[in-house]
Amino acid sequence: MIRDAIVIGLPCAVLLAAVVGVEHADFDLWGRLSVGAVLFEAGHVPRVEDFSFTAQGRPWIDHEWLAGVVFYLVLWSGGAGALSLLKSAAAIASIALAAAASRAHREGADALHPPWTAALLATLLTPVMLIGWITTVRAQVFSFVGFAYTLWVLESVRTGRFARGAGGRSELGHLAGLVVFAIFWGNAHGGFVMGAMAVGLYALAAAFEGARARAGRQALAAVAMVAGVVRINPFGPVYGQFLLHAWTLDRSAITEWAPLWEAPPGIPRALALAAAAGAFGLAALRGLGAVRSVWMAPVGASPRASTADSASS
DSSP: OHHHIIIIIHHHHHHHHHHHTOOBOOHHHHHHHHHHHHHHHHSSOOOBOOSOSTTTTSBOOOTTHHHHHHHHHHHHHHOHHHHHHHHHHHHHHHHHHHHHHHHHHHTSTTOOOOTHHHHHHHHHTHHHHHHHHSBSOOTHHHHHHHHHHHHHHHHHHHTTTTTTTOSSOOHHHHHHHHHHHHHHHHHHOTTHHHHHHHHHHHHHHHHHTTOHHHHHHHHHHHHHHHHHHHHSSTTOTHHHHHHHHHHTSOOTTOGGGSOGGGSOSSHHHHHHHHHHHHHHHHHHHHHHHHHHHHHTSOTTOOHHHHHHHHHHO
């Protein structure tokens, strides 16, 4: 635990403080707050564009309407400082959940990565983190927390942590929790689809490993996550069509969506590129070590056992 705090927590805390500590005004925040204001003052979510001149009167679907409601309530109850505290709390939760997911991953017998890999990969996300954290507060913070939470659940399920009955909910209960959380997440930010995709990919991996029961439960959870968001929202089933349209839009002209190698020069990009090189180099070395241990194993030895032995050594 102490080693994890030093090796994983300290680098992540420094990175977090550097990113979250700087705030720039975000124009999107005013739009989100306006949606929240309309809901509480008029009693309904805006369904018609009434904030602009060129599109006024046209049907409008806001895929971040719930984020606006949360921001408005936070601002109303605690002022602008409360919005900053909300962002900081979400950032801390994201790092904590990412560290928990890394710890759960290392509980598996086939885990080949040392604890400091998580800290190395955290720097890889620096440019991505800037999108969500460097401004006042944005709807993206819900996706940071949601994706980290999803990975923690999936890794805990994969390593059998929930099935061992150590307390709390069972594996099925945690997957059901993902579905419930996805409904909130999908109404706050469209990035919930990445969580559903992660669950689906874990289901495919489980099927490939022969864990058919686990694969079936995760596949069902992935479908339920998407279906829940499409059905439970203030706009009806058309919400799903809008999300599909939004996910397929061309964003090549938006700086935030540019690939890493097109990011502006500076420390964040340098850190990310260094982390990427280190992560791929580490993966290559670990992969070669695993192959060598299997190749050199005695006849009749289990490849999985050999891989686990090489990881523990």
